[in-house]
Amino acid sequence: MPHYRAAWLLPISQPPIRDAWLRTDRGRIVAFGHTRPGDFTSPDEIDLGEVAVLPGLVNAHTHLELSWMRGRIPETDDFDGWIRRVIELKNQSARHGDDFSASIDEAILEARAFGTVLIGDITNTLATSRPLQEHGMAAVVFHELLGFRDEDAARLMEEATARLEGEPASDLVRHALAPHAPYSVSPALFGLIRAALQHAPFARSSVHLGESAAEIEFLKHGTGPWREGLEQMGKWDPSWVFPRSGPVEYLDRMGFLDDRVLVVHGVHLTAVELKRLASIGVTLVTCPRGNMRTGAGEAPIEDFFASGMRVAVGTDSLASVPDLNLFSELEEMRRLAPALPARVLLESATINGARALGFEADFGTIDSGKRDALIAVQLNGYVPSVEEYLVSGIDASQITWIPAS
Numbered sequence: 001m002p003h004y005r006a007a008w009l010l011p012i013s014q015p016p017i018r019d020a021w022l023r024t025d026r027g028r029i030v031a032f033g034h035t036r037p038g039d040f041t042s043p044d045e046i047d048l049g050e051v052a053v054l055p056g057l058v059n060a061h062t063h064l065e066l067s068w069m070r071g072r073i074p075e076t077d078d079f080d081g082w083i084r085r086v087i088e089l090k091n092q093s094a095r096h097g098d099d100f101s102a103s104i105d106e107a108i109l110e111a112r113a114f115g116t117v118l119i120g121d122i123t124n125t126l127a128t129s130r131p132l133q134e135h136g137m138a139a140v141v142f143h144e145l146l147g148f149r150d151e152d153a154a155r156l157m158e159e160a161t162a163r164l165e166g167e168p169a170s171d172l173v174r175h176a177l178a179p180h181a182p183y184s185v186s187p188a189l190f191g192l193i194r195a196a197l198q199h200a201p202f203a204r205s206s207v208h209l210g211e212s213a214a215e216i217e218f219l220k221h222g223t224g225p226w227r228e229g230l231e232q233m234g235k236w237d238p239s240w241v242f243p244r245s246g247p248v249e250y251l252d253r254m255g256f257l258d259d260r261v262l263v264v265h266g267v268h269l270t271a272v273e274l275k276r277l278a279s280i281g282v283t284l285v286t287c288p289r290g291n292m293r294t295g296a297g298e299a300p301i302e303d304f305f306a307s308g309m310r311v312a313v314g315t316d317s318l319a320s321v322p323d324l325n326l327f328s329e330l331e332e333m334r335r336l337a338p339a340l341p342a343r344v345l346l347e348s349a350t351i352n353g354a355r356a357l358g359f360e361a362d363f364g365t366i367d368s369g370k371r372d373a374l375i376a377v378q379l380n381g382y383v384p385s386v387e388e389y390l391v392s393g394i395d396a397s398q399i400t401w402i403p404a405s
C-alpha cells in the first residue's frame with residue numbers, strides 16, 4: 001500500500017494541504033492528510049519532495065482526430081475563414097485517404113504528458129475511439145453529426161447509430177452523440193439526437209454554441225457567412241425558418257438543453273443567455289486559447305463564472321492551439337479574468353470537467369475511493385500561493401504521474 005509525502009496536496013474538494021501524506025491501494029485513494037511532527041513514517045514511504053499533488057486534469061473539449069492539422073492554419077481574426085480552411089483540409093485529406101492514426105496516438109500521449117486523465121473528444125469519424133482505449137485514456141467520445149437539411153436527418157442518424165454499434169465501448173471510453181452547431185445541424189437532427197439521449201445508457205451530449213458573431217447573425221437574421229457557406233456547399237435548406245433569436249433560445253425552444261449537455265465556447269452569448277444556461281444546469285466548456293486564434297474572439301471568463309454556471313475547460317483541437325497543455329488554458333483564463341480566485345479556475349480543469357463527462361466517481365478530486373490518477377507538479381523555488389502558481393503556466397517537464405498502485 002504506497003504511502004506518499006509531498007510539499008502540497010490539492011484535493012480540490014477542500015483547501016490545499018501543506019506537508020501532506022497520501023495512501024493509495026489497488027488503484028484507489030485510501031486516505032490523506034497533513035503530516036504533523038512526530039507522525040509515524042512508514043518504511044515504504046515515497047517522498048515526492050517539493051511538488052504539488054493534484055488530480056489528473058480533465059480536457060473537456062478537444063478534437064483528437066484533427067491533430068494532424070497542427071501548425072497548418074495560421075492565427076486569424078476571421079472565424080469564417082478559419083473554419084473554411086479546416087473544411088478544405090478535411091476534404092483534401094479525404095480525397096487522399098490519409099491515415100492520421102499516428103497523429104492521434106501522439107496527441108493522446110501529449111495530453112497525458114501535460115497531466116490529462118480524462119478527455120471529452122469530438123469526432124466525426126470515430127477514429128479516436130480505439131486509440132483512446134488502447135492508451136488507457138478515459139474519455140467520452142462524442143460522435144459529432146453535421147447536416148443542415150431536414151430531409152437528411154433520419155439517414156444521418158441511422159448511419160451514426162450503426163457506426164457506434166460497431167465500436168467497443170468500455171467503462172473507460174464511453175460514447176455519445178453530439179450535434180455540431182446550430183448553423184450546421186437541422187432542427188430534425190437536433191430532435192433525433194435529443195430523442196436518442198432519452199434512451200442512451202450513457203447520456204451526454206455536446207454542442208458548439210455562441211462561438212462566432214456570424215452564428216448570431218445567421219440565427220437572428222438568416223444572413224451572413226454561414227448562409228452563404230451552406231448555399232455554396234449545396235447544404236442550404238430552403239425550408240429552414242430562421243428563429244430570430246440567439247442560439248440559447250433556439251436550442252431551448254427545441255428542448256435540447258439540459259444538465260447532461262456540454263455547451264462549448266459561448267464567446268458571443270449575452271448575460272441573459274448565460275443565466276438561462278446556468279438555470280438549466282448545463283456545463284459551459286471554455287477553450288480560451290483556441291478562441292483567440294480562430295478569430296472567435298475573447299472568451300468572457302468572468303461573465304461565465306458570474307452567471308453561476310458550471311465552467312469546464314478544454315484545449316479545442318490542435319488545428320487551433322499549438323499543444324494540448326491544459327495548464328496553458330488555465331494561464332489564459334487567469335489572464336482574461338485576473339479577479340477570479342485561482343481555486344475556481346483549478347476546479348474548471350478538474351472536478352467540473354469530470355462531472356460534466358459523468359466521471360466524477362473516479363476523477364476530478366483527491367478523495368478516498370477515487371482513482372489514484374494523480375499528478376505531481378514540480379514547484380520551482382518559493383511559492384507564496386500554490387493555487388496561483390498552478391494557473392501561471394506549467395510545462396510538461398514539471399509534471400510527473402504518481403505511480404499507480
Ligand SMILES: [Zn+2]
Binds near residue numbers: 061122208264316
Ligand atoms: Zn470544438
